[in-house]
Amino acid sequence: MTAGHGVHRRATIDLSVVRSTAAALTASLHDSTADLRADAYGHGLIPVARALSEAGVGGFVVSRVEDAAALADDGVAARVTVGGPPPDAPSLLGPELFGLEPRVPAPPAMRLEGEIIAVKRVAADRGVSYGYTYRTSRPSTLVLVALGYADGVLRLASNKAPVQVGATRGRVTGRIAMDQFVVDIGDGAASPGDPVVLFGDPAAGEPGVLDWSDAIGVSAAVITSRLGRRIERLYRA
Numbered sequence: 001m002t003a004g005h006g007v008h009r010r011a012t013i014d015l016s017v018v019r020s021t022a023a024a025l026t027a028s029l030h031d032s033t034a035d036l037r038a039d040a041y042g043h044g045l046i047p048v049a050r051a052l053s054e055a056g057v058g059g060f061v062v063s064r065v066e067d068a069a070a071l072a073d074d075g076v077a078a079r080v081t082v083g084g085p086p087p088d089a090p091s092l093l094g095p096e097l098f099g100l101e102p103r104v105p106a107p108p109a110m111r112l113e114g115e116i117i118a119v120k121r122v123a124a125d126r127g128v129s130y131g132y133t134y135r136t137s138r139p140s141t142l143v144l145v146a147l148g149y150a151d152g153v154l155r156l157a158s159n160k161a162p163v164q165v166g167a168t169r170g171r172v173t174g175r176i177a178m179d180q181f182v183v184d185i186g187d188g189a190a191s192p193g194d195p196v197v198l199f200g201d202p203a204a205g206e207p208g209v210l211d212w213s214d215a216i217g218v219s220a221a222v223i224t225s226r227l228g229r230r231i232e233r234l235y236r237a
Helices: 015-024 037-041 045-054 065-074 209-216 220-225
Strands: 010-014 032-036 059-062 080-082 112-122 141-146 163-164 168-174 181-184 195-199 232-236
Touching: 010 015, 015 045, 015 059, 015 232, 037 045, 037 220, 045 059, 045 065, 059 065, 163 209, 195 209, 209 220
Parallel strands: 010 232, 032 059, 059 080
Antiparallel strands: 010 112, 112 141, 112 195, 141 181, 163 168, 163 195, 168 181
């Protein structure tokens, strides 16, 4: 394979989407509480809490005492609950704030990208990744993407989940390894350093996190919550 230099693992969170979704969901409510457990479902506790406060959300539920202390230090919430929502929590909002709830139409707040680190042209009937659970049906181009289960990408996505490589819509090909996975892009073109979108904005022609949820049978909230610290979080205002 032709190897690339440098590795980028990025989750871009659009805080304007979080704010506008929260404003729409709370427009008719007197008060509301946001469930921000699991680091705001992987989106980042403090930046998301600031955006939601600006949108008028009055309270937060967090996973740990340390999270509550971080919110207090940051000056955001007047009302913070640790561990789970109290029975009288007003209008609790959670995954729907981030476009993770299929029953509540909302744009996704997160776009997850990996980087191509190698490209290889192979013949037909070439086994891919551990156990050769996938074999090429014809001569194809394979790309190696620097994201794996050590980054929280669920192995259930192996041979199932959609990805976007340039103009080519493919899927995770073969088993996901600890630090990388493969995509068969057929006769598509790619180079080391090119980005690969795991999920982003379906309105822009990209696979969405709800597409991943449908493909692997795991809720979108679990998919984003599992994303690890090696993935850099970038925020758009």
